[in-house]
Amino acid sequence: MLILGIDGGGTKTEAVLLDEKARILNYRRGEACNVATLSEDAIAKVICSLLKDLSKVDIAVLGLAGAGRKKHLEKATRAVSRVLEAKQLIIMPDAEIALYSSTLFKPGILIIAGTGSIAYALDSSGNTYRCGGLGYLLDDEGSGYWIGLRVLQTVAKMLDSREKPSLLLEKTLEFLNVSTLDELVELTYSRLTVSDIASLAKIALELFEEDVYCRRIIGEACRELAQLAKCVAIKAGISSSTIFCQGGLFDSSTFTKLTELMLRKVFKKKIELKKPLFKPVVGALLFAWKKLGWDLDSLLVSLKNYSFLLNE
Amino acid sequence: MLILGIDGGGTKTEAVLLDEKARILNYRRGEACNVATLSEDAIAKVICSLLKDLSKVDIAVLGLAGAGRKKHLEKATRAVSRVLEAKQLIIMPDAEIALYSSTLFKPGILIIAGTGSIAYALDSSGNTYRCGGLGYLLDDEGSGYWIGLRVLQTVAKMLDSREKPSLLLEKTLEFLNVSTLDELVELTYSRLTVSDIASLAKIALELFEEDVYCRRIIGEACRELAQLAKCVAIKAGISSSTIFCQGGLFDSSTFTKLTELMLRKVFKKKIELKKPLFKPVVGALLFAWKKLGWDLDSLLVSLKNYSFLLNE
Numbered sequence: 001m002l003i004l005g006i007d008g009g010g011t012k013t014e015a016v017l018l019d020e021k022a023r024i025l026n027y028r029r030g031e032a033c034n035v036a037t038l039s040e041d042a043i044a045k046v047i048c049s050l051l052k053d054l055s056k057v058d059i060a061v062l063g064l065a066g067a068g069r070k071k072h073l074e075k076a077t078r079a080v081s082r083v084l085e086a087k088q089l090i091i092m093p094d095a096e097i098a099l100y101s102s103t104l105f106k107p108g109i110l111i112i113a114g115t116g117s118i119a120y121a122l123d124s125s126g127n128t129y130r131c132g133g134l135g136y137l138l139d140d141e142g143s144g145y146w147i148g149l150r151v152l153q154t155v156a157k158m159l160d161s162r163e164k165p166s167l168l169l170e171k172t173l174e175f176l177n178v179s180t181l182d183e184l185v186e187l188t189y190s191r192l193t194v195s196d197i198a199s200l201a202k203i204a205l206e207l208f209e210e211d212v213y214c215r216r217i218i219g220e221a222c223r224e225l226a227q228l229a230k231c232v233a234i235k236a237g238i239s240s241s242t243i244f245c246q247g248g249l250f251d252s253s254t255f256t257k258l259t260e261l262m263l264r265k266v267f268k269k270k271i272e273l274k275k276p277l278f279k280p281v282v283g284a285l286l287f288a289w290k291k292l293g294w295d296l297d298s299l300l301v302s303l304k305n306y307s308f309l310l311n312e
Numbered sequence: 313m314l315i316l317g318i319d320g321g322g323t324k325t326e327a328v329l330l331d332e333k334a335r336i337l338n339y340r341r342g343e344a345c346n347v348a349t350l351s352e353d354a355i356a357k358v359i360c361s362l363l364k365d366l367s368k369v370d371i372a373v374l375g376l377a378g379a380g381r382k383k384h385l386e387k388a389t390r391a392v393s394r395v396l397e398a399k400q401l402i403i404m405p406d407a408e409i410a411l412y413s414s415t416l417f418k419p420g421i422l423i424i425a426g427t428g429s430i431a432y433a434l435d436s437s438g439n440t441y442r443c444g445g446l447g448y449l450l451d452d453e454g455s456g457y458w459i460g461l462r463v464l465q466t467v468a469k470m471l472d473s474r475e476k477p478s479l480l481l482e483k484t485l486e487f488l489n490v491s492t493l494d495e496l497v498e499l500t501y502s503r504l505t506v507s508d509i510a511s512l513a514k515i516a517l518e519l520f521e522e523d524v525y526c527r528r529i530i531g532e533a534c535r536e537l538a539q540l541a542k543c544v545a546i547k548a549g550i551s552s553s554t555i556f557c558q559g560g561l562f563d564s565s566t567f568t569k570l571t572e573l574m575l576r577k578v579f580k581k582k583i584e585l586k587k588p589l590f591k592p593v594v595g596a597l598l599f600a601w602k603k604l605g606w607d608l609d610s611l612l613v614s615l616k617n618y619s620f621l622l623n624e
Contacts, residue, residue: 069497131472135497137465138468139465153449156446162539188447
């Protein structure tokens with residue numbers, strides 16, 4: 001029996017091959033697999049690169065970035081079917097497998113804050129709920145893009161004499177290698193991508209202690225994320241004192257602590273914000289295992305032995 | 313003596329040909345002329361279409377949208393020079409000729425709020441100052457795009473159970489011809505342009521009285537514009553009790569009255585917000601006339617007789 005789990009994210013893809021005795025047969029990493037932005041051919045190529053000496057599995061569960069929208073899910077299904085033969089093929093958003101790898105199928109909440117942001121919840125009947133994740137124009141509050149755009153706007157206002165210059169101005173201009181408002185405007189509209197803008201979040205995090213603008217931006221981001229979690233908790237009808245977190249912004253302990261504080265305010269009780277033990281790809285394996293009707297505990301015991309499946 | 317004034321905006325271009333006796337010899341209208349988005353060839357074509365039976369003038373003053381940035385100004389200069397021979401050729405941003413047509417070269421302030429927003433001021437020495445106008449990503453607070461994006465974000469939150477549904481939801485979905493959150497997200501990222509988003513501002517204006525979300529969005533927009541005016545007033549060191557306004561948003565009397573109220577708060581004194589008597593293209597003629605060292609009063613008396621040069 002061959003079980004394949006894949007986590008295709010915006011920066012890399014991970015694939016794990018498992019047998020019915022909960023032994024890992026193979027672990028591979030490949031390129032990013034955002035199905036909203038990649039063509040059908042490109043998706044097939046990424047998946048194919050992970051399947052060396054393998055085209056047939058019994059059950060494959062793939063969590064792919066961008067698969068939350070019907071049109072992209074259909075494209076991904078066509079692409080994957082071209083290169084992978086599976087008795088059962090299940091594709092879902094990457095955030096959903098991350099949810100399973102976090103709560104291990106118990107009711108719970110996961111906040112993800114990287115370039116974008118989203119909150120996901122699982123209730124006791126196994127239903128999932130989401131809040132946010134509508135992309136950089138429509139919301140993604142508290143995400144890296146959201147923070148980075150505010151950094152850009154603040155710096156533009158400083159150069160336009162509408163805000164007092166601060167350390168944030170100096171560091172951002174240095175990072176972007178520009179020196180005037182004209183150059184900043186030119187760069188913004190000609191070359192900065194969504195992920196370039198999101199990368200400015202790290203400047204705001206670095207200057208959190210020293211710069212009042214950064215404190216304000218980061219504080220608002222953490223509050224927005226807490227509200228996202230509250231919204232999904234209400235949708236799912238669950239009340240938990242542990243909330244899981246994932247994504248680049250939570251690599252910062254400042255960011256994590258402040259979000260925990262905001263969660264406490266929003267939920268009006270102490271909430272522990274916790275990094276999941278397992279990486280998202282494990283969520284795909286758990287989902288497949290559960291689908292086969294097998295007991296999760298024995299699988300979990302086995303997977304804990306593979307350090308490459310654990311979050312550092 | 314032939315004097316040519318041109319106002320090239322985001323939706324249309326107007327050209328006026330004047331002689332040394334302040335008589336209008338010709339008035340023509342053409343396509344939009346945003347030099348930030350048009351190619352050199354396209355700019356030359358628009359200008360050329362306005363110059364029937366005319367390739368030589370003594371002095372030409374052109375106010376062109378997008379000419380505020382060096383790179384675009386250079387492109388526009390090359391394009392115009394190809395089709396127009398002028399002893400003196402002067403190109404400036406369209407907002408600057410709008411400023412001259414508003415204050416008639418006296419110190420003063422102009423707020424423009426259409427798709428984008430900007431505030432311009434002229435001091436007693438003839439220097440100009442600007443605030444805002446950095447485009448949809450960097451600021452443009454209080455502009456049509458700014459309002460329209462907030463409408464979209466609010467509606468998305470209503471569909472995501474994060475805000476209570478209101479009349480704004482119904483009207484916006486009807487206007488965009490979508491009915492679910494998925495369809496809204498799909499439409500936003502696949503087809504909505506900056507000006508499509510700006511066009512949603514009219515829904516917020518229409519529902520101002522009935523809808524609390526619209527009242528909040530419009531109120532914030534007007535406050536932002538008042539702050540833009542304050543910022544440019546400080547830069548220019550002028551204090552005036554009349555401020556001029558221009559752009560589609562000020563076609564709404566609700567918007568104009570509310571901005572006037574916000575100006576009063578921000579400036580801490582009564583401010584009259586006034587539509588300029590003349591259209592922006594007149595600013596180009598005035599600039600040329602002044603450049604020639606001639607008296608403006610006689611020109612103004614003459615131009616008032618041409619109804620197509622006046623704002624309705």
